[in-house]
Amino acid sequence: MRSHKEGKHYKEAILRAGELAAKHGGSALVLNLVGELQKAMHRDSALVSFAAAAKLAPNCIDTAVSHASMLFESERYVEAQVELLRALAISDPVDPAEHNVGYGLCSDLTSAERLRDARARARNAMESFTTFICEEFVPTESIRVLDAIKLGREVAATAYDLAKGLATSFQFSGRAQFLRAYVYLKRVRGFDPAIDKRPFLRRTSRMLQDSVIAFRRSLVIALFHAKLLFVLGEYADAERACHRALAIESPDDPKEHDLPPGSVSGEEYDDRVSCVKNQLRTLIKKIIFVGASYSRLPSYEKEDSLMSVKVKPLLELCNATDKSLAKTITDALRFFKKNNSWSFWICPLSARCDGREFVDTPSLWKHLCSKHPERLWGKLESILGPKLCESERDCFALEWITFSQDQDQHDIFRLVKMDGMFDSLIRRAYVGAEPNLVEMRTDKCREGAEILEGIKRRLGALPADISSSQFDDARSGIQNMWLNFLKISVLDYREFMYPVAKLKKGMTDNPNIVGHISDSKIDSIFDDAPSAYGCNVSEGHDSDPSDANKMGTTRKQNLKPLHSNRTLKADGDHQESELCFEDGNSMVKPPNDTEGKEMEIDEIVANVERNELELLVANLLRKWQTQTAIEVSLLSTKKPLTKTCLSIK
Ligand SMILES: [Zn+2]
Structure with a gap:
């Protein structure tokens, strides 16, 4: 070691170390020395030496950290993490000087001081490790995983396994946890339209449940979870999730967790936060509107075409x-x-x-x-x-x-201006009290x-x-x-x-709808239209698809591109789909039918973008009032048109 430090030939040092190793094959001190000398030039050999040293001196913190660092250098991150965790958990550590020559060269520290320093080194190594994983490794892997998904079904399945591996290995990474659910949903969305996606969406939601708690200051995870709940028709929970997220005092920077990485626009932290918060508010509006629509359906009365709340049950x-x-x-x-x-x-x-x-x-x-x-x-x-x-x-x-x-002299509150009600609710959501x-x-x-x-x-x-x-x-x-x-x-x-x-909505929330969740509802909620939110949500990354082959440095997979690139859209012709539902008389139809109508309202609302929501509400209300057929055309920001035909008998 000294000959190495003093600038003598590397060859000489390594030769002498080799002699020592041959003589003292069972010495961790020698193996550590050899590893130190090898690591610059012969990474693999150094790793073997450190691994052997760690085996011989399992209670030496420094040896474990050296071993972990070498694993890290070799891009074996999962093992590096295991070794670092082991280093931190050594309860009865030996004096580092016993197994590391470096201490003999320049040290007048006591054994306790050396141990203290070794522990600090282990902690620092762990800190650098988690920073690297969160800020570099997981983002890069995320992009590769998402690119792989674009290649097709089988590759998408493999990509999901990789995402799952990342989530399992690096539980401290919010993005890795998010990625798993995100990718799973992407996969589910690629399923045949005939397959009922509800159980899979439920599974996605459950997948994210722990992360919502573990990363409770993450706006992007909360938003994604709330969207899942919305798609599942669990509106009360979805709204609660939005309100909780909006109330987070100092949320994590969305760029820490966003998927694809960098998709939340905004130069500054504040811009990014408000970008996601706007999406949360839009979702609240949609929830409120769906609630309002549902509440109207079963309580429809011919002479009372507006939404109304009977005072007596309300007071009770x-x-x-x-x-x-x-x-x-x-x-x-x-x-x-x-x-x-x-x-x-x-x-x-x-x-x-x-x-x-x-x-x-x-x-x-x-x-x-x-x-x-x-x-x-x-x-x-x-x-x-x-x-x-x-x-x-x-x-x-x-x-x-x-x-x-009403005609029986029952007191009734009428909700006459939905946009005012939205504003009121949104304002409350914003103020938080x-x-x-x-x-x-x-x-x-x-x-x-x-x-x-x-x-x-x-x-x-x-x-x-x-x-x-x-x-x-x-x-x-x-x-x-x-x-x-x-x-x-x-x-x-x-x-x-x-x-x-709010109560009106609560009383009539309709969480237990069964049946298919349409692809269009899922698409419209998860394919955020950028301009509608003032956000630049980019789905794509221009990286070379062949990067997918490099995915998972430690778990290299052969990801062959598939001929089919069909993932999201069920079919191309739904850009101008007509969602027709009848008003009024449909209320007396059997429940199954009503359910169908409700699903369609869901879809309509899901498809409506923020700026158009008020317009739709106004139009719907006018229609409910005048009982005449009108057509509401909604300009979609992405597609030429989502035409919603509302006809009344
Ligand atoms: Zn007075």
């Missing part, structure tokens, strides 16, 4: 789950029946009048003057004039719900009281000369503050009714 449900929500709904109804309005003003000034609802601004003003008299109120009234009771109610966004009664009437009222009271204090201060300092420009300025300032006050002091019950839509 709320009482069992959320009493304060039940109270809010009861209060809202009472208020609406009395005033024909959902919005009201509150007095911010006193705890005594907390809870009082003023149906308009004049009554709020009257209340302020009588219950909280101030000498400046008169002044305020005089300078504001008619503006005092001006009120702008900006409640367009809340117009998705209204109230009516459900609105709370009590909290919001408290906040508004505090804010309102602050504004009133400010108004009083400005009134007190009002210039005496009412013809001066200072007076005008002050007056318009006060006017703005007052308008702001009125705006802040208004509350709208509908703001808190969004759980109605």
